[in-house]
Amino acid sequence: MANRIRILVADDHKLILQGISFSLKEVGDFDVVTTNNCDDAFNLIKAHVNSNPFQLLFTDLSFDNTTEESNLDGGEDLIKAIKHNQFDIKIGVITGHAETNRVYNVISNLNPNSYLLKSKCDASEIGFAVQRMLANEYYYTHEIHQKIMRRNIVQIQMDDIAIQILKELPNHAKIRNLEGVIKKKDGTKVKLRSIETKLANLRTDLNANNNTDLILKVKELGFMD
Amino acid sequence: MKLEELLINSNPFRILGKKKLYNKTKYFIFSQTKILVFLVSFSVFSQENDFDNNIDSLAIILKEYTKTKQPHLPEKAFLLAEKIKGDSLLKQTYSSFAVKSFLNKDLANLSLSERKLHEFYIKTKDSSALAKQYYCKGLIFKVQFKPDSAFYYYNKSKNISAQLKDSLEVTRRLLSMAAIQYNERDYLGSEISIIEGLRFVEPLEEVFYTGFLYERLGNALFRSDRPKEAREKYLKFFKLQKISSLEKIELQKARGYANFADTKIKYQKARLYSHLADTYESEGNYIKALEYFKKSLSTDSIKLNSIRRYEVALGGVAYNNFMLGNIKLAIKQYLEVLKSRQNRNYERGLVVTHSRLADSYFANNQTKKAIFHSKIGLEKAKKMQYNHHTLGNLLLLSKLVRGEKGRLLLKEHFILSDSLYNRERSLKNQFANVQYETEKKEIENASLKQENTRKQLELETEKQYKIIGWLIAGVSILVIGFGISIVSSRRKKMLFKAQLQQVEVREKERQQIAKSLHDEVAGDIRMLHLKLAKTNQLEEAKSLDIINENVRNLSHQLSSESFNEVSFKDQIINLISEYFEISFRIKVEEIDHIKWEIINNSIKRTLFLTIRETIQNAKKYAEASVLILSFNETKKAIVLIISDNGKGFNVNAKKNGIGLKNLKERVEEINGSFSIESEIEKGTKITIEISKNGE
Numbered sequence: 014m015a016n017r018i019r020i021l022v023a024d025d026h027k028l029i030l031q032g033i034s035f036s037l038k039e040v041g042d043f044d045v046v047t048t049n050n051c052d053d054a055f056n057l058i059k060a061h062v063n064s065n066p067f068q069l070l071f072t073d074l075s076f077d078n079t080t081e082e083s084n085l086d087g088g089e090d091l092i093k094a095i096k097h098n099q100f101d102i103k104i105g106v107i108t109g110h111a112e113t114n115r116v117y118n119v120i121s122n123l124n125p126n127s128y129l130l131k132s133k134c135d136a137s138e139i140g141f142a143v144q145r146m147l148a149n150e151y152y153y154t155h156e157i158h159q160k161i162m163r164r165n166i167v168q169i170q171m172d173d174i175a176i177q178i179l180k181e182l183p184n185h186a187k188i189r190n191l192e193g194v195i196k197k198k199d200g201t202k203v204k205l206r207s208i209e210t211k212l213a214n215l216r217t218d219l220n221a222n223n224n225t226d227l228i229l230k231v232k233e234l235g236f237m238d
Numbered sequence: 239m240k241l242e243e244l245l246i247n248s249n250p251f252r253i254l255g256k257k258k259l260y261n262k263t264k265y266f267i268f269s270q271t272k273i274l275v276f277l278v279s280f281s282v283f284s285q286e287n288d289f290d291n292n293i294d295s296l297a298i299i300l301k302e303y304t305k306t307k308q309p310h311l312p313e314k315a316f317l318l319a320e321k322i323k324g325d326s327l328l329k330q331t332y333s334s335f336a337v338k339s340f341l342n343k344d345l346a347n348l349s350l351s352e353r354k355l356h357e358f359y360i361k362t363k364d365s366s367a368l369a370k371q372y373y374c375k376g377l378i379f380k381v382q383f384k385p386d387s388a389f390y391y392y393n394k395s396k397n398i399s400a401q402l403k404d405s406l407e408v409t410r411r412l413l414s415m416a417a418i419q420y421n422e423r424d425y426l427g428s429e430i431s432i433i434e435g436l437r438f439v440e441p442l443e444e445v446f447y448t449g450f451l452y453e454r455l456g457n458a459l460f461r462s463d464r465p466k467e468a469r470e471k472y473l474k475f476f477k478l479q480k481i482s483s484l485e486k487i488e489l490q491k492a493r494g495y496a497n498f499a500d501t502k503i504k505y506q507k508a509r510l511y512s513h514l515a516d517t518y519e520s521e522g523n524y525i526k527a528l529e530y531f532k533k534s535l536s537t538d539s540i541k542l543n544s545i546r547r548y549e550v551a552l553g554g555v556a557y558n559n560f561m562l563g564n565i566k567l568a569i570k571q572y573l574e575v576l577k578s579r580q581n582r583n584y585e586r587g588l589v590v591t592h593s594r595l596a597d598s599y600f601a602n603n604q605t606k607k608a609i610f611h612s613k614i615g616l617e618k619a620k621k622m623q624y625n626h627h628t629l630g631n632l633l634l635l636s637k638l639v640r641g642e643k644g645r646l647l648l649k650e651h652f653i654l655s656d657s658l659y660n661r662e663r664s665l666k667n668q669f670a671n672v673q674y675e676t677e678k679k680e681i682e683n684a685s686l687k688q689e690n691t692r693k694q695l696e697l698e699t700e701k702q703y704k705i706i707g708w709l710i711a712g713v714s715i716l717v718i719g720f721g722i723s724i725v726s727s728r729r730k731k732m733l734f735k736a737q738l739q740q741v742e743v744r745e746k747e748r749q750q751i752a753k754s755l756h757d758e759v760a761g762d763i764r765m766l767h768l769k770l771a772k773t774n775q776l777e778e779a780k781s782l783d784i785i786n787e788n789v790r791n792l793s794h795q796l797s798s799e800s801f802n803e804v805s806f807k808d809q810i811i812n813l814i815s816e817y818f819e820i821s822f823r824i825k826v827e828e829i830d831h832i833k834w835e836i837i838n839n840s841i842k843r844t845l846f847l848t849i850r851e852t853i854q855n856a857k858k859y860a861e862a863s864v865l866i867l868s869f870n871e872t873k874k875a876i877v878l879i880i881s882d883n884g885k886g887f888n889v890n891a892k893k894n895g896i897g898l899k900n901l902k903e904r905v906e907e908i909n910g911s912f913s914i915e916s917e918i919e920k921g922t923k924i925t926i927e928i929s930k931n932g933e
Binding site for chain 2: 026028077117168
């Protein structure tokens with residue numbers, strides 16, 4: 014019994030709580046605890062840190078049952094508090110919020126292990142997410158992944174040098190040859206070192222394994238003609 | 239060395255036994271010193287040689303001119319003086335030659351001096367030169383026998399000297415003026431002038447001119463029938479003259495001259511006796527008068543050294559003899575005087591002597607001789623306007639010449655007498671007038687000056703008040719302007735802040751609505767959806783799903799993240815990525831050039847909403863494929879230009895939807911400017927300018 018994974022689920026709607034706990038039980042033998050507000054969730058995690066701690070937390074982002082007395086005003090606050098206290102717990106977000114702004118904000122600032130959307134979510138996806146989380150990996154549902162990718166593309170597109178590098182990369186056998194070709198707006202040459210850093214950043218942004226993969230991804234996304 | 243030893247030992251008490259040697263030594267030293275003195279004086283002399291030489295030669299020329307009366311000499315002297323270039327020397331030379339020219343009756347050179355003095359005054363603006371110039375002018379008129387004009391210029395000269403506080407010059411001028419008045423028989427005026435002169439000269443303790451003043455005063459008094467007082471004045475004159483002579487003796491003794499002035503006192507005494515005799519004569523005491531004249535005449539070698547005094551005294555003796563009945567003696571004496579005066583060419587004296595002789599001859603019944611002398615006297619008197627004797631001779635001649643001619647002469651006498659009387663009176667008046675005018679002018683000038691200074695002071699104070707007034711006005715205008723601008727800018731800022739707050743409040747409201755839409759409405763719909771799904775009402779469930787999606791979208795649109803948590807740039811990127819597609823590309827330019835952290839959140843919010851609205855419009859209605867967001871920052875404002883390549887629309891058309899209207903209102907709410915240009919099939923361009931601090 015001691016090996017059972019403990020999962021805490023926080024959501025303001027009972028139906029959702031029931032649905033999630035039902036789905037979780039469907040995919041594995043988990044010890045699922047539910048709560049409908051953030052303060053309780055935080056207190057539960059805090060109380061069980063030393064004895065029988067939770068391994069996973071699934072939380073919504075917006076709670077409409079928060080009052081003036083609540084300390085934590087929604088999912089973001091809860092995640093921030095946990096991160097602040099450095100509790101050893103993996104966090105997943107299950108929410109209806111799919112607008113890029115919110116998603117980007119949560120992912121870039123709070124870095125949750127998973128981001129699921131209520132509307133597209135089913136038991137098998139939750140199970141997959143739990144597995145990934147327990148393996149200390151990240152899982153964003155497809156729609157969110159797409160959004161983040163698209164955002165990265167937009168950001169890259171705003172970067173003049175990044176565009177130059179991506180356009181010139183297929184024409185040169187070696188990265189070293191790019192030096193002198195890539196120029197800043199004022200005409201000065203960009204050094205090899207900065208070109209390499211930029212490429213590395215592009216690879217991470219677009220989830221590419223290597224430079225060839227990067228170019229393929231860029232073309233696939235219709236970013237380059 | 240030897241010499242020194244000798245000097246030390248040259249005490250006569252100690253070297254009695256060596257007297258011979260001592261004497262020799264003494265002589266030796268003496269001769270040495272002499273040579274030394276000579277050498278020193280020579281070297282000093284040679285240094286100042288040129289200057290001294292010139293001055294010396296000036297003095298020589300002056301002396302020569304006095305003696306020889308050569309008319310070219312003054313010009314020569316002037317040229318020399320001008321070469322030396324000493325202002326005071328120049329003035330001195332001009333005036334001294336002027337006086338000499340006057341004494342020599344050299345009218346041309348007198349005028350020359352006057353002109354030179356005038357030029358000198360113009361050049362140097364030296365008022366004393368002007369006084370001298372006026373004096374010269376007076377002298378010119380004196381030579382021309384125009385006493386009134388001469389008097390006028392003397393007076394002018396005197397006034398300038400008085401202003402310069404040169405009392406001695408004033409005294410001299412007054413002396414000349416008194417002489418003119420005396421000659422014109424204005425004895426009272428003369429007396430007044432003299433007393434004025436005395437007033438000027440007395441503080442100086444000067445004796446020479448004071449003496450002359452007293453003499454003149456004596457003359458005036460004796461003429462106006464106050465012989466006793468006149469005698470007193472004459473005595474005083476003599477006393478002063480004696481002192482003056484003594485001073486001169488001292489001076490001359492100091493210079494090493496021998497008893498020169500001593501002889502002069504003698505002649506002054508002779509002068510005194512003559513004057514005293516005159517007073518007795520006027521009293522009718524001819525015996526006493528005769529006695530004094532004889533005393534004067536008996537002065538040692540008077541004929542040789544003071545011919546003038548001699549003539550006066552002899553004339554006086556003759557006259558008194560004549561009055562006492564010794565006519566023949568008188569004639570004899572008169573003839574001697576006449577001879578002497580003829581030699582000297584002393585015109586005035588000649589008139590007197592001729593007239594007196596005529597009288598004497600008349601008394602002696604020598605008619606022919608009487609007529610002869612009377613005619614000469616008349617002629618000369620007329621020439622120099624010696625009116626007293628003109629009249630006397632006319633009268634005498636009318637007595638001497640019988641018949642018609644005599645009658646005509648008598649008539650002439652009366653006419654002249656009348657006119658002379660008038661002239662005398664008018665001259666007196668004129669003299670008085672000249673002096674009175676001057677005094678009046680002085681008083682007027684003084685009061686005018688006072689008034690002038692007062693007025694100037696008033697003007698100045700007025701000016702100052704004006705300036706102060708203007709300054710105060712200017713300053714207050716500035717202060718008011720400054721105040722107004724501060725108040726208005728503050729009010730503007732407050733308004734701007736209020737507007738920004740308004741925007742924020744509305745934003746909160748929007749958030750609230752978004753939240754409740756999302757949480758309550760969407761939640762309820764979801765539950766409904768689940769229930770319907772359970773009861774297999776799939777059609778309804780699907781449509782409910784669409785509603786749910788719409789509500790969520792609406793909620794997302796209304797809600798927005800805080801710029802404090804996610805940067806403006808990131809939010810813009812998020813926004814763009816929401817709409818970004820291959821077929822709808824959005825480019826952003828220069829977003830990194832603006833420091834968004836310091837821009838007010840309400841501005842950012844407005845920009846964000848505007849961009850979102852515009853992107854939606856471009857995608858939905860314009861069907862554009864490219865949209866460019868171009869940011870720009872000026873010192874005071876942020877400029878955003880959004881342009882697309884879409885279908886465009888007619889800007890002037892009324893049906894442009896509430897979207898654009900809302901945008902415009904939103905921008906203008908925070909004092910921004912919103913302008914839109916669009917061309918059908920070409921695209922739309924929106925320019926937004928929002929100031930950073932509400933101005």
